[in-house]
Amino acid sequence: MYEKDGEKYFVVDSHMHHWDASPENWVAGAENYAKGWIECFHAYQSLAPAETHWTIEHFQKASEEDLMKNVFEDGYVDVAIFQSTYLKEWYTTGFNTTERNAALAEKHPGKFIVNGRWDPREGDAGIAQLESDVERYGLKGVKMYTAEWREGSRGWTLKDPEAYRFLEKSQELGIKNVHVHKGPTIWPLDKDAFDVSDIDHAATDFPELNFIVEHVGLPRIEDFCFMATQEPNVYAGLSVVIGGLMHARPKFFAKVMGELLFWVGEDKMTFGSDYSIWEPKWQIEGLVDWDYPGDEFSDYPRVNVATKKKILGLNAAKLYDIEVPAECQLPAEDADEPAAQDDAVLVGP
Amino acid sequence: MRPAATAAASRVLVALESVRDPELDESITSLGFVASCTVSDDGVAQVRLQLPTYFCAPNFAFLMVADAYDAVSAVSGVSRADIVLEDHFASTEINGGVAARAGFVQSFDGEAVDELESLRATFVRKAVWAGTDRVCRPLIAAGRSGEELVGLTLGEVPASGDLDRLRSRRVELGLPAGDGDPLLIDPSSGTAIRAEDLPLHLRKARVTRVSVEANSGICRSLLQERYRPVGAQGDKR
Numbered sequence: 001m002y003e004k005d006g007e008k009y010f011v012v013d014s015h016m017h018h019w020d021a022s023p024e025n026w027v028a029g030a031e032n033y034a035k036g037w038i039e040c041f042h043a044y045q046s047l048a049p050a051e052t053h054w055t056i057e058h059f060q061k062a063s064e065e066d067l068m069k070n071v072f073e074d075g076y077v078d079v080a081i082f083q084s085t086y087l088k089e090w091y092t093t094g095f096n097t098t099e100r101n102a103a104l105a106e107k108h109p110g111k112f113i114v115n116g117r118w119d120p121r122e123g124d125a126g127i128a129q130l131e132s133d134v135e136r137y138g139l140k141g142v143k144m145y146t147a148e149w150r151e152g153s154r155g156w157t158l159k160d161p162e163a164y165r166f167l168e169k170s171q172e173l174g175i176k177n178v179h180v181h182k183g184p185t186i187w188p189l190d191k192d193a194f195d196v197s198d199i200d201h202a203a204t205d206f207p208e209l210n211f212i213v214e215h216v217g218l219p220r221i222e223d224f225c226f227m228a229t230q231e232p233n234v235y236a237g238l239s240v241v242i243g244g245l246m247h248a249r250p251k252f253f254a255k256v257m258g259e260l261l262f263w264v265g266e267d268k269m270t271f272g273s274d275y276s277i278w279e280p281k282w283q284i285e286g287l288v289d290w291d292y293p294g295d296e297f298s299d300y301p302r303v304n305v306a307t308k309k310k311i312l313g314l315n316a317a318k319l320y321d322i323e324v325p326a327e328c329q330l331p332a333e334d335a336d337e338p339a340a341q342d343d344a345v346l347v348g349p
Numbered sequence: 350m351r352p353a354a355t356a357a358a359s360r361v362l363v364a365l366e367s368v369r370d371p372e373l374d375e376s377i378t379s380l381g382f383v384a385s386c387t388v389s390d391d392g393v394a395q396v397r398l399q400l401p402t403y404f405c406a407p408n409f410a411f412l413m414v415a416d417a418y419d420a421v422s423a424v425s426g427v428s429r430a431d432i433v434l435e436d437h438f439a440s441t442e443i444n445g446g447v448a449a450r451a452g453f454v455q456s457f458d459g460e461a462v463d464e465l466e467s468l469r470a471t472f473v474r475k476a477v478w479a480g481t482d483r484v485c486r487p488l489i490a491a492g493r494s495g496e497e498l499v500g501l502t503l504g505e506v507p508a509s510g511d512l513d514r515l516r517s518r519r520v521e522l523g524l525p526a527g528d529g530d531p532l533l534i535d536p537s538s539g540t541a542i543r544a545e546d547l548p549l550h551l552r553k554a555r556v557t558r559v560s561v562e563a564n565s566g567i568c569r570s571l572l573q574e575r576y577r578p579v580g581a582q583g584d585k586r
Contacts, residue, residue: 036403036438043402046574047567154460184406185438190453190461192468193406219372219564222475222557245563248570252563259556 001328002076002312004288007305010328012316013071013080013280015179015214015239015272018104019096022061027092033149034090041277044240047248048278062276064104072111075273075280078313079322081113083143083179083214089150102137113320115141115179118170120162121150127169134173140320142175143214147183147193155186158198167206177319178202179212179237182220194220196227203231210319212270215240221256225263235319236264238311239272242283246290254292258300266307270316284312306330357388357426364420365396371469372409373565374476374518380565381572382413384435392428394421399435401571407439411456412465414447436575473521477536478557480515484532485551495547504528 002009021038023031042059045052054062062070071077082101086094094100098116105112116139118130133139147155156163158180170178186193196217203211214237217224228234241260245253260269271287273280288308292300309330317324365386366378377383377398384397396417400410414434421430432447434440439457446456454461484506488498503526506512519526524539533542533550542550 033438040402040404043571043574047570152459184404188461188463189408189457190463190465190468191408192471193408219560219567221560221563222478222553225556226553244567249563249566252559252566255559256563259559262552263556 008328010313012313013077014270014316016275017096025091030090070279084117141177143179147186158202177210181214200227212237228264236269239274243278261301271312354388360424368416371472394427395431401568476518482554482558483511501532
């Protein structure tokens with residue numbers, strides 16, 4: 001919980017990791033990819049305040065003590081949601097697997113929610129694995145990384161018939177939340193790897209599932225926004241938006257937040273630190289203190305304490321049925337307030 | 350290097366200014382993607398390109414290398430263009446493919462089903478959206494009403510770099526771009542925008558511009574981080 005000016009903020013970090021990208025875990029023959037991947041992540045950390053930068057060695061593999069201190073002790077987080085990303089073509093034991101995350105979650109009861117993953121290219125074996133993972137870990141959510149390389153394939157889309165089979169199975173097994181990450185090098189390479197239109201199809205066809213688009217489709221925010229206005233079950237995951245823009249590019253951060261508040265609305269935006277790319281502490285403190293820097297943003301929806309409480313934790317708590325202490329809940333009238341387009345002024349005359 | 354070669358190198362740099370990152374709609378020179386550019390006495394132009402990350406999308410990277418190859422090859426005094434993309438996971442395929450004039454599908458055998466022109470067009474269309482915001486925003490600030498905006502032709506808009514850029518992107522897509530054509534058109538169909546559709550149209554233009562410019566900002570930061578001078582690294586702990 002974070003407290004500022006007498007207000008108590010319940011914090012759900014809905015997108016974080018505990019990875020092992022140390023050289024010992026690089027797959028022989030794929031070292032360039034394994035090294036390039038983690039160096040790319042490390043470069044993103046440079047967008048944070050300098051005093052929170054880590055050495056590459058530390059960044060490759062944070063310890064359990066680091067994580068507990070950075071996220072919970074110093075970082076105000078009440079509940080953290082592990083997003084599993086395998087990347088086994090590059091990392092021998094996986095980048096951060098459900099199994100590894102679950103082991104940590106078990107040691108610290110009540111602190112973590114463990115999300116699983118599936119990959120439609122794994123076929124029947126993948127379905128069996130999903131069933132067993134749900135039974136073993138009680139999964140409520142999964143993370144999709146559509147650009148993951150596998151046996152010569154460089155990715156997939158949620159529109160693939162095989163993906164639909166997994167979505168059906170997920171729904172049947174009681175999974176509620178599907179976090180989708182878009183990244184480069186999706187197959188086929190001549191298409192736009194960041195295209196979010198496949199999420200549009202899946203969200204329409206699986207209305208009982210929630211689709212949390214991590215990094216809000218960055219760098220395709222406009223496509224994401226147009227889609228999210230049409231799909232009630234599509235959410236904006238703010239990982240990278242806060243970490244990557246709030247400190248390094250404050251003016252663009254304000255514009256991106258303004259657009260998201262207008263198109264998507266404060267009830268469908270969720271905080272994620274993307275730890276350990278970035279530590280949650282400065283992101284949470286910064287967001288609570290944040291407002292638009294100046295008049296040029298006056299036609300975007302306003303932000304207030306309720307907006308920030310929703311984004312930092314209450315929205316994700318709803319998605320994952322997390323109990324929120326009474327002192328952190330919103331007064332009834334704030335909770336019912338309509339968000340987004342209604343109270344925004346259209347640009348222009 | 351002889352004066353002739355120096356002059357040719359300047360011409361090569363000018364030619365590279367015309368090469369754009371298709372996704373960001375900015376020149377690769379202003380983005381800092383050109384790491385070095387030399388021309389030897391026998392006219393071989395050597396250009397090294399660098400991108401913000403090791404995993405930048407290979408399709409856009411391919412287009413930039415191929416466009417640079419075409420632009421540099423056309424410079425007078427250049428006998429051969431040697432364009433090298435460095436530090437990228439697909440450097441070998443891209444550099445080899447462009448040098449052999451192989452096209453994208455052949456360069457990425459089995460990984461692509463089409464050349465990149467439709468991808469390029471998608472992003473030029475985004476550039477038209479973003480450019481619409483750049484041109485309209487000052488007009489609105491100057492007090493133009495919605496009715497006036499939908500009635501404006503391109504020839505009636507005060508001259509500006511942003512207007513030139515918008516027109517040239519419309520030309521690239523085969524959209525109406527003459528003096529008598531409307532300022533506000535649907536970037537897909539080319540039809541004029543009606544007054545009742547204006548607020549949403551401007552909203553779409555603005556979010557597209559925000560998206561492209563925020564993306565561009567992140568790319569610049571990452572490039573700077575990746576290639577900053579040795580010794581300038583951040584603090585450690």
